Amino acid sequence: MSTSRIPEREIAERPAGYGGPNLSPVGLELVPHAFAEGVYALMASIPPKDNNGVVAGRDAALVIDAGITAEISAKIQAHVAALTDRPLRYLVNTTYHGDHTFGNAAFPGDVVVVSSRANRENMADLAYEKQTRSANMYGDAALLDEVTTWRRPDLVFDSYAEIDLGGRTVQLHHFGPGNGPGDTVVYVPDTRTAWTGNFLAHAGTAHMLLQGGPEPYVASLRRMREALPELETIVSGHGPMGDGRAALEALIGYLERLHDEVLASVEAGRSLEETYAACTDPWAEALDPGLAAALARYPVPQEQARQGMLALCRDLHRLNVLATYRLYEAGQ
Numbered sequence: 001m002s003t004s005r006i007p008e009r010e011i012a013e014r015p016a017g018y019g020g021p022n023l024s025p026v027g028l029e030l031v032p033h034a035f036a037e038g039v040y041a042l043m044a045s046i047p048p049k050d051n052n053g054v055v056a057g058r059d060a061a062l063v064i065d066a067g068i069t070a071e072i073s074a075k076i077q078a079h080v081a082a083l084t085d086r087p088l089r090y091l092v093n094t095t096y097h098g099d100h101t102f103g104n105a106a107f108p109g110d111v112v113v114v115s116s117r118a119n120r121e122n123m124a125d126l127a128y129e130k131q132t133r134s135a136n137m138y139g140d141a142a143l144l145d146e147v148t149t150w151r152r153p154d155l156v157f158d159s160y161a162e163i164d165l166g167g168r169t170v171q172l173h174h175f176g177p178g179n180g181p182g183d184t185v186v187y188v189p190d191t192r193t194a195w196t197g198n199f200l201a202h203a204g205t206a207h208m209l210l211q212g213g214p215e216p217y218v219a220s221l222r223r224m225r226e227a228l229p230e231l232e233t234i235v236s237g238h239g240p241m242g243d244g245r246a247a248l249e250a251l252i253g254y255l256e257r258l259h260d261e262v263l264a265s266v267e268a269g270r271s272l273e274e275t276y277a278a279c280t281d282p283w284a285e286a287l288d289p290g291l292a293a294a295l296a297r298y299p300v301p302q303e304q305a306r307q308g309m310l311a312l313c314r315d316l317h318r319l320n321v322l323a324t325y326r327l328y329e330a331g332q
C-alpha cells in the first residue's frame with residue numbers, strides 16, 4: 001500500500017469532540033531564551049501558542065516564523081531590535097500555515113522571506129487558509145479579518161540551503177513531507193539547535209498528520225536523523241523546547257505503530273470507531289513525565305497547562321488515527 005501521495009489540501013474532517021490547538025495570540029508574550037550570543041528562541045508564554053527564533057551573525061539577523069497577526073510580528077521585530085544591533089535581513093517560514101506566515105506582510109519589504117518551494121506552493125488561497133485556522137482561534141477569529149495579504153516567500157529551495165549571516169551559517173532543510181508537504185527545519189550548527197516548526201516537537205507530544213501518512217513522515221524523520229547527527233536541542237513551533245534525538249525516536253516509534261495498527265484495522269474491515277479503540281493511545285491515562293516537567297517552566301498554572309496539553313494530545317492522536325484510516329481506506 002503506497003502512502004506517498006500528498007493531498008493538495010489538508011484533511012478537513014475532525015473527530016467528534018475535537019478541540020485542537022489554541023492559536024489565538026490574545027495574551028501571548030514572547031520570552032527570549034539564549035543559546036549563545038546572537039542565537040535566541042522566542043518562547044510563547046502560553047503553551048501551545050507559537051514560538052519563534054532570532055539568529056544573528058556579524059552582518060545580519062534572521063527571524064524564524066512571522067506570527068499570526070501584525071501585532072505579533074511587531075513584537076517579534078521589537079525583540080530583534082532589543083537582542084541584536086545587526087540589521088534584520090531574512091525571515092524563514094517553517095510551514096505555510098497562517099499562524100506562522102500571516103505576519104509575513106508586516107515585515108519590511110527588504111526582509112527576504114525564505115522557505116521551501118512546497119510551502120510557497122501551498123500559500124495560494126488566503127481565504128481558505130484563514131477559514132482553516134479560524135477553527136482554532138477559540139473566539140478570536142475576528143482578529144484574522146486584518147489579514148488581507150498573504151506575502152509568499154521571495155526565495156525558495158527544494159531540499160537544502162544555507163544563509164551566511166557573517167561568521168554564522170544557518171542551514172535550511174526540507175526532509176520531505178511531515179505535518180505538511182513543505183516542513184522547513186532551521187538548524188544553527190554552532191549551537192546544535194534546530195527550529196522545527198510543526199515537523200517535530202518535544203518527545204511525548206502528539207503531532208498532526210494533515211497532508212500525508214505515517215510512512216512518508218517516518219522517512220522524512222529518518223533523513224533528519226541522518227543529516228543532523230550532532231543535533232541537541234529543538235525549538236518546535238508549539239510547546240516546550242526539548243532533546244532533539246529523543247523527539248526523533250519518540251515520533252518515529254509512534255508513527256510506525258500508528259501505521260501498523262491502522263493498516264491492520266483497515267485490512268480487517270473494522271470501522272473507524274473500532275479502529276480508535278484498537279489503536280494504542282499513549283495519552284489515554286497521563287501526560288509523558290518529561291513533557292509534564294518541561295511544561296512546569298511556563299508562567300501559567302501548572303495543572304491547567306498539564307491538563308490542557310493532555311487534552312490536546314488526545315485530540316491530535318484521534319485526528320492521526322482518523323487521517324491514517326481515511327488514507328488507507330482509500331487505498332493510498
